[in-house]
Amino acid sequence: GDSVTQMEGPVTLSEEAFLTINCTYTATGYPSLFWYVQYPGEGLQLLLKATKADDKGSNKGFEATYRKETTSFHLEKGSVQVSDSAVYFCARLSSGGSEKLVFGKGTKLTVNP
C-alpha cells in the first residue's frame, strides 16, 4: 500500500548548519508530495509541495525535489535557524483517487544557538 518513510530523529544541529531530512515514498502512481511542519503544541502547517516529477518545492529557505527515479523527496535547508526547531513530516497523496494524505512518522529537529 501507500507509505512514506522518513529518516528517524531526533536531529540536532547548530545554527547555520546544513539540514537534510530524507524521505522516500512507495512508487504507486505519481503522487503529489508534501512537507509539513509542526511547531510545539500546534497543528500542521504546509511547508512546501511538488506535484510532478522533477518539480522543486521551496519555502522559507527549505527546498525539496521530486525524484521519480529514486522515489525520494528529501528536505534541505542551507542554513538553519533556532526558529526552525520543529517536527517535520513528509507526506504523499494516496493513490486510488481518495485524495488523503499518508504521512511519515516525523523527524524532530532541534537547532541550538
Place this chain on the structure above:
Amino acid sequence: EAEVAQSPRYKITEKSQAVAFWCDPISGHATLYWYRQILGQGPELLVQFQDESVVDDSQLPKDRFSAERLKGVDSTLKIQPAELGDSAMYLCASSLAGDQRGNTIYFGEGSWLTVV
C-alpha cells in the same frame, strides 16, 4: 488568511466518558478530514467527508467513534466511551474538491485529548 477552526483545544476526560470535537473548515472546502496523531507519530486518517457524505472511514473504530457533517460544512467527531488509548491530538483538515494533483490540504490547530 482563512483557517480551519477546531474546538476545544484541550480536553481531559475520564475513561468511559463521552467526548466530542468540533471542526469548521475553510469556507468553500468540500472535503473534510479527521486525523488522529498519537504522540511521536505521524497523523493517521480516521474519516474523510466529501460534502456531507463519508468517502473513507476504514480506519475509524466504529464501535466507539462517530463522525458527522450534517449540512456539509462543519463537523463533529465523537468518542463514546473514551479509553486510555484514545489520548492523542485530533486534527481536522479541509481541501477544495476537484483536481487531486493541485489541491492543498489545510490543517487546524488540533484538539488535544487526555483520557485519565
